[in-house]
Amino acid sequence: MDYSAIYPELILALFAIAVPAVNILVKDSRFLAGFSLAGVGLSMLAVVMHFVEGTGRVVFDTGLLVLDDFSGLFMLVFLTVAFLVILASIRYIEDERHKAEYYSLILLATVGMMLVAASTDLFVLYIGIEITSLSSYALVAFRKKDIKGAEAATKYFIFGGISSAFTLFGISLVYGLTGTTSFQEVGVLVGTLDGYREMLWLALVMVMVGFGFKVAMVPFHSWAPDVYEGAPTTITAMLAAGSKKMGFVAMFKFFLIGMLAIKADWDVVVAILSIVTMTLGNLAALNQTSIKRMLAYSSIAQAGYILMALPVGTEYAVTGGIFHILTHAFMKGGAFIAVATLATVAIGDRISDYKGLAKRSNFMAFSITILLFSLAGIPPLAGFASKVVLFSSPIMGTVAGSEWMVWLAVAGIINSAISLYYYARVVKYMYVDELDEGAPSERLKLPKGMAAAVAICVLAVIGIGVFPEYFIQLCQNAAQALFA
Amino acid sequence: MELPILSLLLLFPLIGAVITFMMGKNPKLAKISALVFSAIPLVLSLLMLTEYVQTAGGYQFKESFTWIESLGISYILGVDGISVPMVFLTTLLVFLAIIFSWDIDHRTNQYMGLMLVLELGVLGVFIALDYFLFYIFWEVVLIPMYFLINVWGGPRRGYAAIKFFIYTHVASLVMLLGIFALYFEAASVNGFNSFSMETINAVSPFFGNTFQVIVFGALFFGFAVKMPSFPFHTWLPDAHVEAPTGGSVLLAGLLLKMGSYGVIRIAFPALPDGAHEWQWVMVALAILSIVYGAIMCLAQKDLKKMVAYSSISHMGIVMLGFATFTELGIAAGVLQMFAHGLITAVLFMMCGVVQHKTGTRNIPRLGGLAAKMPFAATFMMIGFLASLGLPGMVGFVAEFSVFTATFDAFGWLLLIPITSVAITAGYYIWAMQRTLFGPLTKEVDVEHLHDVYWFEALPLAVLSGFIVLFGMFPALVLDYIRPALGAVIGLLGGI
């Protein structure tokens, strides 16, 4: 039996299991981190091999899991995120116990995401989501002494439970309506179910709840700010950059393969949801005092942008969506990791704590500026490049004839203009404002690993921004693979 | 192969900016490096002026490389008679502004670096021939200006900076949507993706009418905010009042030009029908801006705010010239852009000088400066007189021709904007009477009132020289502009 399709998942899963075992032999936490990094690296290698060999679409025997350009790309994204998070965590969780479990959980969560990316079947997808959810519940609660962490975990868990229940129920309905759970077959069959339209809608919405919960899509978003704020920042980074993206993968698969036949039924509604999502996220972010919470809301807004790809639903739009997911992983992940980094050198997560940061660490101030401006979509940064593709897709649709799509683009640009306000505010604190009297002013000594993680993100953001061609290609192939 | 002047024009400010930023330790060195790296583009642009073949028309010094193939985006640079004067203006003003800011002692390296970044952006806007590239430079300009206002600005700088940043950002985003629409429409005509201006503008006749009207609206909004045209102008006075002098000089001298440049370079060629449908809106806004801006100037107590509003009025003249759709009008409009760039630079430098020496820009509190600082007074008068369109100074011919074109195109409608000629004289002469003449006032510290320093006098002198030179020989500029207009006029259905 050919396992080549699931090498990446297998490798990572094995490492995930191995980490605690290794911990019994080697106590050194750095080694653990290195070990898990190696796992991530190997798994990445496996994916990259697939791209290098160009072995198109590889199917795991019964066809529940595939490795193609789409899943491969997302596996890379998830693995990169995991890599950065682990890299950043080395210092961040130094003083905690159970490091082995921490790393192994991160790896497990990643495996879950990869399963989602690879799945061709609702059930498998559900399992993948659950694996990720369960491990991230634990990760959010990882700091056992931290009240906020515990609260965040509780909320995350309860909300996650509800939404997964919804999803499961929805899936059961889909199964009941079509007698199958494979996206392809569902996609073929939904077109024929005119009698059960309403039933189908119910199923669609219920499934959407679970995915919407992951991507923090309004009205299933309310957990996100609290959890993002309460969780250990590295984990927040993973949630924002990893599991959120997993939600999108699920949505792409479900809506654009499974429900494409009845797109006309849901596209406007999803469009409305996307607009509401981006608007609400941005508005709420406007006057936050905690940078983590601000970033949380901003990532709700970003989710709104990416959701655009669904109602537009063209290959070009999906390319844009995937591209923005890709860049957002770096921007948001980088931003949260930067916050975490500063936390390790006793700079709180109040925005006001960043006053005159440029004086104390030019590198951090510059990196955060780049990341935030990229989030705001200022050229020539990655965020701009991806937004260009994403926002232009509804215009393409409009020019092609469906006028209502233009409002998506309009809402998009208005929102990114609004978002500029709170991003620029942080920048102003860091660069324009001077340090308060008596505030510590010595230069910061940043932990190497975290700095490296941040640096990687910044470089990626600039690099993708200036030379997006290759990445756009990747996303295009992925989109094609999705629609294939 | 001959050297890629345009790429070098962009390269040197970039390098210079990086180097200058690094000189946090040594302000003196930072200033010098900024000076050098702004001098090189100036030399290059002079070289370009000589190399450029006026009669040839079309784009020259073209460079073209594919950049983002899958989206049809390429790195295309080129200049024609419209952009050549702007490029020269840009390099000149940045160079002089850097000299003028010689006494900046707070975060000198950052200030100078930002100036160079600004130069990079503005130059890029004027020489980019790819819509995507154009937009990138267009946005790049915002960031240095945001910091210039926000770090070195006046008391309400925070408000002004963010207002400028977001207001113009909204405008450019709307413009971006318009560009997307153009891109896809052209793609559907051509059958292949391309952001190249020439490719898209070439097929503009095939664009549907309603399409053109809507998209022109989007683009024009973007440009009207930048110019700025009534009623989208309110960010300008705030930005100017708070900005440091060097910033104001570049803001009024160059950034506003980007708006009108966009109209002539993008909106007209790409959407001729749209332009025709919008003609009366443009005319109305232009006339409103002219008269409104002029009258607003009368009311201003703050010298700098007055100058800011005068910019609105004068950019309105540019818009009016363009809106005639005649060769005369457009040529005059472009000339007016150039003229306003030179003149307004002098005016804002003078505002800076007054602020510097007397500690206030409040006209009623000033008075009798001519007695204590004759040179400053002379420069101020040159600036004011040039700005009110005195013959022999560069502004006059432009203004005169715009109004000629207006009468030619719209007849007696001219009577409304022409009033501004008198009003403009009114507020300038009145301001002169109250600031330069009469007895010295108590508010001003008479003892330590000092005439202009060398680093202030030098740029002012150079600019004044150019104002008179081009005032006596407008042909020097017009001969670049006129041959280039054929393309635009042709698309607009003229000639």
Next chain:
Amino acid sequence: MIPLEFVLIVSSALFAIGAAGVILKKNAIQVLMAIELMLNAANINLVAFSTYFGDAKGQGFALISIGIAAAEVTIGLAILLNLNKLRKTVDVDDINLLRW
């Protein structure tokens, strides 16, 4: 044999009860149990449909999801225990440090 509708009605009712419980119950443990109800409602559906279609896929999946649910409960209880240790309460109305 029991018609499909009946089963569906039961499962829907169960799901509704669960949802109501989630919203109304103040004790986090009870909320957790309510969630379990919702999950099981889904499972009932799965089983019912699979018998209806006569393929085992559904039942197999139901089994898996029960397993997942079990894991979920475990983690949930762990989290709540830790919460109880820190805050001396599992009342959902007491936990709103994180807001706005």
Next chain:
Amino acid sequence: MDILEYAWLIPVLPLLAFVIVGFLGSKMKDKGGIVSILGVGAGMVIALWSAYELLTTGRIYRDSFEWVILSSDYSLEMGIFLDSVAAMMLIVVSFISFLVVIYSTAYMHDEGPRRHRYFTEICLFVGVMLGLVLANNFFQMFVFWELVGLCSYLLIGFWFERPSAARAAKKAFLVTRVGDVMFMIGLFILFTELHTLNYESVWAALDTADPAMMAFAAFFLFGGAIGKSAQFPLHDWLPDAMEGPTTVSALIHAATMVNAGVYLVARAFPIIATSAEVSLFVGAIGGITAFLAATMALCAPKIKGVLAYSTVSQLGYMILGLGAGAFLWNKGYHVEASIAFGAGLFHLMNHAFFKGQLFLGAGSVIHYVDTEELSRMGGLGKYMKVTSITMLISCLSIAGIPPLSGFWSKDEVLSVTFDAGDAGLTFMVLWVLGVLTAFMTAFYMFRMWFMVFKGQPREGSKQAIEHGHHHEAPIAMLAPLVILAALAFGSGFSLFIGDGFFGAIYYEHAHVLSIGERLEEVFTSPLTYVSIVAAVGGIMLAYYSFYKPKISAEKVVAKGFPKAMHQLLLDRYKFPVAYDKIGYAGLYGFSLLLDKFDRYIIDGIVNGISAFLIRAGGTVRKLQNGFVQSYATLLLFGVSVVLILLYVVGALR
């Protein structure tokens, strides 16, 4: 060699002096006085030489180049167009400028370093004024027109630290600017109608052009003249302009710049003549101005004030003459028209001389007594012989006593106005006004002269005399006085030189008369005696009220209507108030209103939007109340909403 080939040097030499003085003057010991004399003098030599050439040969010299090509069908040229009219202007401008510059070296001596600025600006003025005269097209004329305006502005504000001077300068600039705007409009009309602004091309194109538009063009061009030549209702800046140094008043505001308007009317004469209405308008403005200004001069308290009003009044005469001419031409009386044309310019020349002289004389008086108040002078005759006598000559000349120059030209103007009266009754009225003006002119000039030079010394002159400089002004000041006085006496005799003035300066039809014929024509017409009587009557009245007080002016204006009238005249018919009302109350007030609008409405909207968004952000944020169950509720609620949406949209589709 043909001197006209070098005519371009005429303005260039003074401008050269301007540049030299401007940059190096402060170093020179006399602050550039000599250089200016040389520059202006050299210019004058060439000017007079070429004028001689032109007037003797009667040829016309043209030269031009394309200054700037604006577009395929619009281009602006710069050039030289020299005919007899230009020649006459050249003589007047260059010669008087030269004398004034010489005079200034002495008069401005006490100004110290400031003379540098003075000479710079004077040289600039002379240069651009000559450029204006040389112009071969209306655009070029406008360019220099603006520049002379600038110089006038600068020189009026020479003592800028005096608020009054600063204010006067501003007023001069702005009021004339209103005229300039009209001038510009006129240019636009011509430019767009005829696609050229060259004098001759325009004149040639008139027959084929749209008469209505030409009428508008004429009207607006004349608007320019109204501003520059201080005609009603834009006349009020000139009296204030006396804030400048007296030399400046003499040169700019009496002899040269203010004539530019008349010169413009002369150049636009054919255009004006195309429309009877506009011609009538021109004449009427001229007549009204002449009359109003004369009335205001009657009781002007300051010596320069009297002269200023008299200038306005005399300019009115010139405009009246030209207007009458245009009207006559339009009505077909071509010969009379050409005489009228000549008459206006004839008066321009004569006036330039005697008014220049009067101002310079006034200058030397002020130089002597340090006051401008007539009421503080008196009895200076025996201390300033030269000044008093030369000024007496000019007074007689301006009053119109034969055979002095003023008599000839004023008489001509009045007679052509009378002729025009046949064609249109309005001109009859204007003629009456003209005669009354003549009477008043004689009166106020001699009122001034008596009050200054005769009677008992009042305190101003007392001090001056006691402070014991019993000597006249220096020679540099006296020489110009004498020369100008000679011209004020004799310039009228140009009627009898060669073909006579009207043989040289005319429109289309030369009007050549032998001396005898001329004298006959003049002294046989009853009109001549009317004006002579008016003049003599005026002098008599002045004599009896200010020299041998039989009539007391004070008593006359003590009460009743005369008092009110007197006050009104001192208030200059409330014109300054009206200007301020328009300027401050009207425009400035409106601008303040608009400022509020800008602040609170337009900017208010902008700020309102952002404020709204931020407040909305606050509310949205508060929705996040931290209770997980409310989140769950939101979720359930959301699900139902989405479902409903699906149904709604499905229904709509």
